[in-house]
Amino acid sequence: MFEKTRLWLCAVLLIAALPVGAQRHEIDSLTRELASAKDDSIRWYYAIQLSAAYLRISFDTSKAYGEQSLNLAGNLGKGACKARSLNTLGATYWAKGDHETALHNYFESLKISEPGGMDLLASTTLGNIGMVYSERNDVERSLEYLRRALAKKQALHDTLGLVRTLNNIGRTFFNSSQHDSALVYFQQCLPLFDVLPAQIMGKAIVLNNLGAIYLNKKDYPKARDFFNQSLAIREKLQDKGGQSVVLSNLGELALAEGKAAESIAYYERSLALSRETGSETDRAEVWKKLSEAYAELNNHPKAYGYLLKYTTWQDTLHRRESETRIADMEVKYQTGIKEAEIAKQQLQIEREQSRQRLLIIIALAMLLALTGLFQYLRNRHRLRQREAEHSLALRDAEASRLLELDRIKSSFFANISHEFRTPLTLILGPVQKWLAEHPAVPVIDIPAKDLNGIRRNAARLLDLVNQLLDLSKIESGRMRVAVSRDDLTQTLRVLGNAFESMAEQGNIRYRIEIPAESALAWFDRDKLEKITANLLSNAFKHTPPGGTVTLHAELRDDQLHLSVQDNGKGIPAEELNRIFERFYQVEGSGDKGTGIGLALVKELVALHHGSISVESKLGEGSVFRVTLPVGWGMFAADEIVENTVPVSVQEFSGKMATLQMPQTTPEETPEDPALPLCLVVEDNPELQVFIRDQLSGHFRVLLAANGRIGLDMATENIPDLVISDVMMPEMDGNQLCAALKTDERTSHIPVILLTAKAGQESRLEGLETGADDYLTKPFDTRELLVRANNLIAQRERLRKQFSRTVVLKPKDIALTSADERFLQRIQDSLDEHLGNEQFNVEELAAGVGMSRSQLHRKLTALIDQPPVEFIRNFRLRRAKEMLEAGTGNVSEICYDVGFSSPAYFSKAFKEAFGMSPSELRKG
Ligand code: ADP
Numbered sequence: 001m002f003e004k005t006r007l008w009l010c011a012v013l014l015i016a017a018l019p020v021g022a023q024r025h026e027i028d029s030l031t032r033e034l035a036s037a038k039d040d041s042i043r044w045y046y047a048i049q050l051s052a053a054y055l056r057i058s059f060d061t062s063k064a065y066g067e068q069s070l071n072l073a074g075n076l077g078k079g080a081c082k083a084r085s086l087n088t089l090g091a092t093y094w095a096k097g098d099h100e101t102a103l104h105n106y107f108e109s110l111k112i113s114e115p116g117g118m119d120l121l122a123s124t125t126l127g128n129i130g131m132v133y134s135e136r137n138d139v140e141r142s143l144e145y146l147r148r149a150l151a152k153k154q155a156l157h158d159t160l161g162l163v164r165t166l167n168n169i170g171r172t173f174f175n176s177s178q179h180d181s182a183l184v185y186f187q188q189c190l191p192l193f194d195v196l197p198a199q200i201m202g203k204a205i206v207l208n209n210l211g212a213i214y215l216n217k218k219d220y221p222k223a224r225d226f227f228n229q230s231l232a233i234r235e236k237l238q239d240k241g242g243q244s245v246v247l248s249n250l251g252e253l254a255l256a257e258g259k260a261a262e263s264i265a266y267y268e269r270s271l272a273l274s275r276e277t278g279s280e281t282d283r284a285e286v287w288k289k290l291s292e293a294y295a296e297l298n299n300h301p302k303a304y305g306y307l308l309k310y311t312t313w314q315d316t317l318h319r320r321e322s323e324t325r326i327a328d329m330e331v332k333y334q335t336g337i338k339e340a341e342i343a344k345q346q347l348q349i350e351r352e353q354s355r356q357r358l359l360i361i362i363a364l365a366m367l368l369a370l371t372g373l374f375q376y377l378r379n380r381h382r383l384r385q386r387e388a389e390h391s392l393a394l395r396d397a398e399a400s401r402l403l404e405l406d407r408i409k410s411s412f413f414a415n416i417s418h419e420f421r422t423p424l425t426l427i428l429g430p431v432q433k434w435l436a437e438h439p440a441v442p443v444i445d446i447p448a449k450d451l452n453g454i455r456r457n458a459a460r461l462l463d464l465v466n467q468l469l470d471l472s473k474i475e476s477g478r479m480r481v482a483v484s485r486d487d488l489t490q491t492l493r494v495l496g497n498a499f500e501s502m503a504e505q506g507n508i509r510y511r512i513e514i515p516a517e518s519a520l521a522w523f524d525r526d527k528l529e530k531i532t533a534n535l536l537s538n539a540f541k542h543t544p545p546g547g548t549v550t551l552h553a554e555l556r557d558d559q560l561h562l563s564v565q566d567n568g569k570g571i572p573a574e575e576l577n578r579i580f581e582r583f584y585q586v587e588g589s590g591d592k593g594t595g596i597g598l599a600l601v602k603e604l605v606a607l608h609h610g611s612i613s614v615e616s617k618l619g620e621g622s623v624f625r626v627t628l629p630v631g632w633g634m635f636a637a638d639e640i641v642e643n644t645v646p647v648s649v650q651e652f653s654g655k656m657a658t659l660q661m662p663q664t665t666p667e668e669t670p671e672d673p674a675l676p677l678c679l680v681v682e683d684n685p686e687l688q689v690f691i692r693d694q695l696s697g698h699f700r701v702l703l704a705a706n707g708r709i710g711l712d713m714a715t716e717n718i719p720d721l722v723i724s725d726v727m728m729p730e731m732d733g734n735q736l737c738a739a740l741k742t743d744e745r746t747s748h749i750p751v752i753l754l755t756a757k758a759g760q761e762s763r764l765e766g767l768e769t770g771a772d773d774y775l776t777k778p779f780d781t782r783e784l785l786v787r788a789n790n791l792i793a794q795r796e797r798l799r800k801q802f803s804r805t806v807v808l809k810p811k812d813i814a815l816t817s818a819d820e821r822f823l824q825r826i827q828d829s830l831d832e833h834l835g836n837e838q839f840n841v842e843e844l845a846a847g848v849g850m851s852r853s854q855l856h857r858k859l860t861a862l863i864d865q866p867p868v869e870f871i872r873n874f875r876l877r878r879a880k881e882m883l884e885a886g887t888g889n890v891s892e893i894c895y896d897v898g899f900s901s902p903a904y905f906s907k908a909f910k911e912a913f914g915m916s917p918s919e920l921r922k923g
Pocket of ligand 1: 538539542566568569570571579584585586594595596597598599622
């Protein structure tokens with residue numbers, strides 16, 4: 001019975017030591033796992049499992065795996081792994097019965113786990129040490145370690161561990177025949193199974209152990225009770241081996257009670273079950289007990305028979321033991337083969353693995369390649385998309401560039417036509433005039449003044465056309481440099497001096513800084529002239545009187561460094577990089593010009609292999625710097641020509657020649673004050689004078705150089721007519737016209753606009769601002785005169801018409817709203833002061849914010865009534881209305897409308913309306 005109990009307890013112990021059941025197929029799968037594991041920590045885990053699995057099968061294999069796991073733990077450098085491996089090795093040696101080595105390993109493990117705080121492992125190791133001592137019958141030490149294990153299990157609240165340890169302590173006490181103590185521990189175990197429902201087998205073991213103790217204590221009923229409880233569980237679990245053990249114990253109990261027959265019945269049942277489970281030891285034990293029972297019943301033949309069976313078995317057991325030893329060797333041999341096989345398998349697995357790795361690498365490479373391809377395709381797609389977007393953006397940019405070009409072009413055409421039309425007007429004007437005046441003998445008697453004008457303007461036209469031609473030559477690549485050896489400083493000086501008169505006329509300080517000594521160099525004279533003349537004429541054009549223009553030149557290292565500096569109006573920073581563009585003109589500069597000059601300069605400089613730069617600050621001035629190579633070696637053979645013309649006698653035409661301005665002071669001719677007053681607003685001095693000349697004899701003429709001056713002069717003088725150019729600096733014609741038409745003082749003045757732009761659009765623009773007429777350059781001078789006269793006559797008719805009406809009904813007249821407002825305000829002011837006979841012209845003028853003379857000119861111009869007359873007529877008109885409405889008698893009304901004498905009132909009334917006030921009242 002004790003033997004059996006011990007076996008059972010051992011089973012519990014082993015469960016504690018080996019968490020993994022050692023099944024054959026499990027071993028195979030574990031072996032595979034270990035072989036395929038790549039990670040040392042995983043290999044360690046499987047090595048531990050395998051060591052435990054081989055525990056009861058092969059010491060050597062179990063040991064080998066245990067040692068492998070220990071080595072792996074060393075590799076991993078993890079104390080916990082090492083402790084666990086040592087623990088496993090301890091179990092291996094214990095299973096073999098090598099207690100010393102087992103204890104050695106356990107203690108080594110404990111050395112790591114205890115101080116390392118690995119309490120669970122430490123408690124298990126302590127328990128195992130306790131049980132090894134127990135097996136060695138060293139009860140004292142066994143209990144010492146088992147109690148230490150118990151304390152740890154309690155602290156860890158490891159109930160299962162606690163049950164096992166309590167059971168093991170009970171077992172140790174039991175083995176040393178301390179049954180009471182054993183009872184205490186077994187009993188402590190029992191209630192703990194309530195919380196461990198899965199450990200029902202353990203409960204059956206403990207119940208059996210308790211039965212055994214009570215049997216020992218001869219408390220048979222309790223013993224039977226515990227045995228029966230244990231048996232019931234075994235039956236329920238269909239655990240035949242277990243039933244066989246408990247039945248055997250029950251047999252022993254019956255025998256102890258003296259119930260030999262009953263005992264034999266238990267033994268027979270036990271024997272039958274053990275036959276099924278195949279446990280020979282169990283069967284042999286039962287044979288022995290049966291022999292005892294039959295002996296008790298005095299059935300000696302049977303008793304002998306079972307004893308014989310038992311001893312034969314024992315002999316067999318001995319024989320078997322030696323056989324087992326041989327078999328052990330056989331096993332070892334087999335294991336060797338197995339291990340070799342395993343190694344072979346491992347090799348195969350490794351080969352397989354490397355093949356797999358290769359496959360994986362290939363797969364990865366393919367994946368990479370595919371990803372790369374995908375990326376490439378995606379990138380290409382994106383690139384295409386971006387390209388598409390880009391080209392769309394480019395197209396947009398191109399579209400807006402074309403639009404801009406279009407705008408620049410059309411503005412260029414407007415400008416160029418203006419540039420052409422002005423000189424054409426000045427050429428055609430005199431010619432037509434003289435043809436008209438002398439139809440029979442044309443052009444024989446043209447005064448020098450007119451001929452000069454014609455020559456100058458024809459030259460200007462020629463200059464413009466030449467510039468255009470130059471540009472187109474450059475564009476088509478037909479323009480070539482033709483350098484020759486010449487005196488560079490001399491050439492420049494001649495060039496520079498040509499602008500002196502211009503400086504004088506414009507009252508501009510002009511400094512020429514050119515080395516005095518002559519310097520022979522290689523350059524294209526024509527290009528140099530054009531470059532310098534353009535830069536200088538621009539400088540003079542954009543520099544106000546009082547400013548300074550400097551022409552500076554120096555020769556260094558076969559290079560001409562030329563600069564033209566002015567302290568004029570400067571160029572806005574954002575325009576600087578555009579001024580060299582063809583047809584580009586600085587926005588809103590109001591300048592006339594074509595935007596060709598600088599573009600041409602740049603091209604010419606480039607043709608001459610030079611460079612140009614500009615520096616400018618708005619309001620401070622500009623400096624254009626040109627560097628031109630002037631050494632022989634700088635030019636290609638076909639760019640060099642022989643110089644034949646001596647420098648000094650050459651004269652240049654072109655841009656600068658036309659820039660010589662005529663005097664703008666009007667010639668003093670006595671004027672007839674009765675003639676209508678005409679204001680001519682025109683920035684071209686020559687055209688100013690020309691128009692004035694055409695108008696003289698028909699008009700008194702005032703001249704203004706731009707819209708701003710024109711506006712001031714118009715408000716000041718209230719002219720009868722304004723003739724204005726449209727394109728002008730400061731304030732253009734349209735702006736001037738709008739300003740005149742919205743000012744009450746000037747709103748009545750007819751305006752004729754002169755423009756180079758013949759388009760419908762600019763015509764509309766002009767008419768919208770209230771211009772009364774429009775003339776496109778080049779205009780026939782007679783047409784201008786006719787139109788001017790027409791407008792004056794039209795106004796005259798209107799005035800006449802209104803002057804007859806005593807009181808205004810502004811709605812009847814085609815007036816601008818400013819005129820209406822003006823007349824309304826005058827009448828309001830008069831109504832306000834109707835009874836005040838002192839209210840005079842001064843007060844009325846002040847009331848409407850005008851000077852006396854402005855009011856006079858305005859009223860006379862508008863309705864041909866001087867203010868005094870207008871006031872009197874107004875009073876009379878109101879009196880008539882009152883009389884008709886019967887608001888009082890004649891003398892009352894006379895005072896109401898501001899007459900102090902009824903007699904004068906009656907007289908004036910009769911003059912105005914053809915009847916006396918009293919007659920009207922009666923009628
Ligand atoms: P344009 O014949 O219309 O004068 P350019 O090509 O000579 O044309 O000049 C281009 C623009 O550069 C002009 O509209 C003018 O406003 C500006 N510019 C040229 N030179 C100067 C200067 N010295 N100072 C100020 N502005 C200048």
